């Protein structure tokens with residue numbers, strides 16, 4: 153690993169100046185024309201929000217400090233990873249939040265998406281509020297507000313208090329609805345005078361499929377033969393469905409509470425975020441195209457159909473039969489319309505092949521109900537293919553299928569392996585493409601309100617720990633101070649946000665890549 157302390161920021165600035173120079177050069181020679189595909193920040197609506205994101209367990213650290221108790225993610229990390237590969241220290245944002253807010257200001261962010269650690273705020277999951285937890289989130293929120301940065305807060309991000317998991321099985325028990333609603337009540341009451349954007353639960357689709365079917369994410373419940381690794385607790389045939397059902401009921405209960413008790417005075421919004429993807433039918437046959445639709449129903453429709461129409465997709469109910477819970481009329485009415493906005497999480501595409509034969513099996517888990525073979529770009533630190541047109545497609549689909557709901561792109565970003573090179577050209581390339589895709593979708597009439605880069609800095613990743621990174625800022629894990637360093641992507645994003653000349657013509661993505669690589673060859677950081 154190169155020693156990041158030795159890196160000079162002047163070389164980055166030099167590199168950026170060179171990039172600007174190359175672009176001007178291209179422009180002057182007519183390679184780039186000021187056609188409609190040219191974009192800059194000024195092309196976005198004036199109230200469009202640009203931000204970046206992290207979550208509690210991934211950055212806070214101080215896992216055992218000031219009264220915090222473990223969450224199911226703490227347990228997962230300590231069981232699955234070795235050594236210090238966990239969130240005990242993470243980026244130490246618990247102590248460094250002021251420094252982090254400074255980075256956001258320097259970058260030019262309008263907004264910061266973060267999550268509250270439930271077990272820091274209410275250590276036993278319910279009951280007394282931890283004054284130190286309250287103080288930390290008040291400090292963070294005040295620091296953001298006083299620097300003009302809008303907080304977007306998630307209440308649950310894979311980190312249920314372990315106490316509730318142990319007591320009654322967490323999300324598979326209907327008891328969670330009351331406890332989650334009370335937790336949300338504390339957050340709305342304490343922080344709602346300054347926080348307008350609330351996400352109840354992050355990615356319930358991934359959380360349920362990973363946590364309750366294959367056992368590959370917290371809380372690692374799965375039963376053979378459906379486990380990806382070893383495991384034997386829970387029940388893979390029914391629990392993913394049960395967990396999502398209780399999540400939807402908890403979300404809608406918290407949303408109703410907000411509307412009846414807080415909305416009038418606080419004027420905020422309560423939404424939910426969903427993992428989405430582009431779908432690629434591998435053989436381009438009718439069967440594979442239908443399989444793509446089925447995959448979409450089972451992953452996106454699973455959450456969105458109940459929120460928009462009050463029930464699960466028909467194909468899901470058919471394939472899961474009695475294993476998927478039925479909404480009562482009262483529940484259906486409560487869930488329907490309970491999201492003020494949808495948080496879209498989008499990184500990549502899924503390759504799909506039809507596998508309808510799976511339905512001949514009598515004993516099925518959630519994955520078999522999908523009746524398709526999925527190829528995810530998930531379990532590695534490989535860089536993600538840049539296919540922004542698939543995001544445009546995805547956003548069009550959300551618009552057409554679900555009545556054009558207000559959307560925030562809450563996560564989007566490029567994965568690289570974690571190393572001290574600050575020349576993350578592929579990340580710039582990725583962000584350039586996907587921010588352009590968001591603009592295309594806006595022009596197509598999608599109701600998108602904001603875009604957040606995942607992630608502000610290199611964090612403890614759910615599946616890869618510290619091996620892969622998505623950050624705009626590099627965190628030197630060999631330095632006890634965990635110093636942050638801006639990557640090229642942070643500089644690029646900052647230039648873009650400040651209306652600078654780094655906005656590039658869509659068709660010239662590859663040209664940009666070439667220009668940037670050229671620059672990085674001559675000016676690699678020593």
Ligand SMILES: *[C@@H]1O[C@H](CO)[C@@H](O)[C@H](O)[C@H]1NC(C)=O
Nearest residue numbers: 375376386387388389390475
């Ligand atoms: C899972 O639940 C189903 C339905 O209740 C039941 O038939 C099956 O035996 C359970 N499996 C396990 C491993 O407990």
Ligand SMILES: *[C@@H]1O[C@H](CO)[C@@H](O)[C@H](O)[C@H]1NC(C)=O
Nearest residue numbers: 432434501502503527528529
């Ligand atoms: C999906 O398929 C495309 C081309 O068919 C291939 O380039 C890509 O690597 C595949 N992605 C995954 C995640 O399997």
Ligand SMILES: *[C@@H]1O[C@H](CO)[C@@H](O)[C@H](O)[C@H]1NC(C)=O
Nearest residue numbers: 568569571572573575576577
């Ligand atoms: C570090 O990342 C850079 C840029 O992504 C890459 O070119 C380089 O090979 C990586 N180095 C190591 C040691 O993995």
